[in-house]
Amino acid sequence: MKKLGLVMAVLMVATPVWAGVDITCTAPADSCDVTVSYKVVGESNSVRGFALDIMIDQGAVIKEVYSNSLDPNYWVYPGSIVINTTTNPPTVSDKGIPVANPYDPCLPGQTLPGLDSNGITIEIGSLYWPPGDNSPNAPKISDKFKPLLKFRVSKRPTCVTIRENAIRGGVVLTNPNANPDVNSPGVGNTPKYCLTAGPVDCIPNNVSYYLTWAAQNKPDCWCYPRQCYGDTNCQKEGSVKTGYFWVHFNDLSVLLAAWNQNGATSTYILAKPHICADFAHDVEGSAKTGYFRVHFNDLSKLLANWNVKYPLPLADCGGTLTCP
Numbered sequence: 122m123k124k125l126g127l128v129m130a131v132l133m134v135a136t137p138v139w140a141g142v143d144i145t146c147t148a149p150a151d152s153c154d155v156t157v158s159y160k161v162v163g164e165s166n167s168v169r170g171f172a173l174d175i176m177i178d179q180g181a182v183i184k185e186v187y188s189n190s191l192d193p194n195y196w197v198y199p200g201s202i203v204i205n206t207t208t209n210p211p212t213v214s215d216k217g218i219p220v221a222n223p224y225d226p227c228l229p230g231q232t233l234p235g236l237d238s239n240g241i242t243i244e245i246g247s248l249y250w251p252p253g254d255n256s257p258n259a260p261k262i263s264d265k266f267k268p269l270l271k272f273r274v275s276k277r278p279t280c281v282t283i284r285e286n287a288i289r290g291g292v293v294l295t296n297p298n299a300n301p302d303v304n305s306p307g308v309g310n311t312p313k314y315c316l317t318a319g320p321v322d323c324i325p326n327n328v329s330y331y332l333t334w335a336a337q338n339k340p341d342c343w344c345y346p347r348q349c350y351g352d353t354n355c356q357k358e359g360s361v362k363t364g365y366f367w368v369h370f371n372d373l374s375v376l377l378a379a380w381n382q383n384g385a386t387s388t389y390i391l392a393k394p395h396i397c398a399d400f401a402h403d404v405e406g407s408a409k410t411g412y413f414r415v416h417f418n419d420l421s422k423l424l425a426n427w428n429v430k431y432p433l434p435l436a437d438c439g440g441t442l443t444c445p
Contacts, residue, residue, distance in 0.1 A: 140161065140162070140163060140166045140294055140299050140301040140302075141161070141162030141163060141301055141302040141303070141304070142159055142160070142161055142162065142168060142292050142301045142302070142303050142304075143159065143160050143162055143266075143303075143304045143305075144157065144158070144159050144173070144283055144303065144304065144305040144306070145157075145158050145159075145266060145305075145306065145314070146158070146281050146283070146306055146314035147314075148314075148316050149325060149326075149327070151321055151322045151325055151326050152321065152325040152441065153273050153274045153275070153276065153277060153316070153321060153441050154271055154272070154273050154325070154441070155271065155272055155273070155274060155281060155314075155316070156191070156268050156270070156271045157173075157175070157268075157269050157270045157271070157272070157283065158266040158267055158268050158269055159171070159266065159267060159269050160263060160264055160265055160266045160267065161262050161263060161264065162264065162302075163264075166262070166294035166295050166296050166299050166301070167259050167260045167261065167262045167294065167295050168247075168260060168292060168293070168294060168295075168301075169246065169247060169293040169294055169295050170195070170197075170199070170244070170245060170246030170247060170290065170292075170293045171195070171243065171244070171245045171246070171269070171291075171292055171293075172221075172242070172243070172244050172285065172286040172289035172290045172291055172292075172293075173242070173243050173283055173284070173285060173286060173291075173292075173305075174233050174240060174241075174242050174283070174284050174285075174286045175233075175240065175241050175242075175243060175272065175281065175282075175283050176233070176239060176240040176281070176282045176283075176284075176307075177239050177240070177274055177279045177280065177281050177282075178239065178279055178280050178282075178313075179278055179279045179280065180276070180279075181239065181274045181275050181276045181277070181279035182236075182237050182238055182239055182274070182275045183236060183237070183238065183239070183240070183241050183272055183273070183274060183275075184236065184237065184273045184274065184275050184443050185236065185272065185273040185443075186218070186219055186220050186236065186241065186243070186270070186271075186272045186273075187270070187271045187272070188218060188219075189219075190219065190245050190269060190270060191268035191269055191270060191271060192260070192267055192268060192269050194247045194259075194260035194261075195245040195246060195247050195260070195269065196216060196247070196248070197213075197216060197217075197245070197246040197247065197248045198216055198217035198218055198219050198244055198245060198246070199217075199244045199246055200217065200220075200221035200222055200225065200242075200244040200289075201215075201217030201218055201221075201222060202215065202216055202217040203215035203217065219243045219244065219245050219270060220235055220236065220241050220242070220243055221235075221241075221242040221243065221244050221289070222235075223235045223242070228288060228289065231286070231288045231289065232286075232289075241272070242286050242289065243270060244289060244290075245269065245270065246293075247259070247260050259295065273441065274316065275443075277316045277317065277318055277321055278315065278316055278317055278318040279315070279316055280307070280313040280314065280315040280316070281306050281307070281313060281314040281315070281316075282305075282306055282307030282308065282313050283305040283306050283307065283308070284305060284307070284308050285303055285305075291303065321441075322335075322339065323339075323341060323344035323440050323441045323442050324339070324343060324344055324439060324440050324441075325439070325441070328439035328440075329439070330343075330402040330439070333402050333403075334402070337391055337396055337399075337414075338391060340391075340393060340396045340397065341442065342354070342355070342393060342394070342396070342397035343396075343397070343399075343402070343438075343440060344440030344441060344442040345438070345440055345442055345444065346436035346437070346438055346440060346442070346443065346444065347367050347368075347426075347434055347435070347436055347438060347444075348397065348400065348438050348440065349400055349401075349402070349422065349438035349439070350367070350368060350400065350422060350425075350426045350434040350435070350438065351367075351368035351372055351376075351400050351419075351422050351423035351424075351425075351426045351427070351434075352367045352368055352372060352426075352434075353371070353372045353375040353376070353394055353397040353398055354371060354372065354375070354394070354397070355442070355444040356371070356444070357431055357444075358370060358371060359431075364430040364431065365430065365431035366427075366428055366429065366430060366431060367426070367429070367431065367433075367434060368423060368426040368427055368428075368429065368434070369427070369428070372398070372423060373423065373427075375394045375395065375397055375398045376398040376415060376419060376420065376423055378394075378395060378398075379394075379395035379396075379398045379399075379414070379415035380398075380415055380416070380420075381413055381415075381416065382395065382413065382414070382415065383411035383412070383413065384411070384412065385404045385406075385412040385413060385414045390414050390415065391414075395415065396414065398415045398419055398423075399414045399415055399419060400418075400419045400422040400423060401418035401419050401421075401422060403418060405417060405418060
């Protein structure tokens with residue numbers, strides 16, 4: 122990020138001002154999702170951008186970083202942003218992603234390994250005009266914690282450490298001469314943020330079908346990221362020649378084996394793999410026809426995503442398991 126404000130060329134020259142920024146983490150007791158939040162201590166400056174190293178321990182890895190900042194003010198990702206300089210004025214053709222490229226040739230060895238490792242470097246910035254804290258478009262200064270970013274760890278227990286990545290700019294304020302005191306988990310006298318062990322459901326309790334899932338003896342296949350789109354087994358099918366598909370013949374076979382099995386709570390339908398074909402997470406039918414866990418609503422979901430080439434459909438069904 123090389124002092125984000127310099128990269129964006131919009132910072133004002135000002136006299137030194139004291140400011141502090143606190144960074145913290147939170148995670149629900151039944152989830153592996155961690156939310157990173159921040160607040161400005163005092164009301165001296167707003168934060169222009171963040172370059173942070175996020176590290177976890179105890180054998181866990183970071184599986185996913187949600188693609189957008191949780192704070193809409195921070196929508197620029199300097200490590201991968203693409204600016205079209207052929208337009209007048211220049212325009213942003215791709216905002217990029219929050220995770221910095223670990224193979225950045227300009228900063229070799231200054232970036233953590235990235236997803237599926239125990240450490241990532243994130244770069245998140247704001248962009249507004251005119252510059253300065255009085256700009257109507259600038260992030261508002263707040264002494265309350267505001268969510269910034271969410272990431273997912275592979276398992277609990279694990280503890281989180283967050284530090285500034287100084288070579289990429291660290292925490293940058295609107296006033297470039299103000300070097301804030303940053304308090305973050307695991308740095309200085311601040312303890313790490315730890316997610317304890319214990320039972321963790323792979324469907325968080327804030328997901329709409331959590332109670333339905335629990336009533337079906339919590340089948341782990343419902344925790345796959347694309348199960349609600351018709352993926353029964355978390356496996357791609359296909360080839361280099363034909364392309365790869367998340368929803369294909371193996372999934373259709375599971376649906377057909379479970380199709381019209383009367384009895385929404387029968388031992389047969391609740392067993393794997395049959396229950397994995399309940400893509401809609403509902404019961405269809407009536408007292409006259411019987412009740413079915415795998416029926417037309419589930420077939421409709423499978424057909425809507427049939428032969429949709431990898432990497433689609435989206436991986437947002439709500440579960441926390443990841444595909445091999």
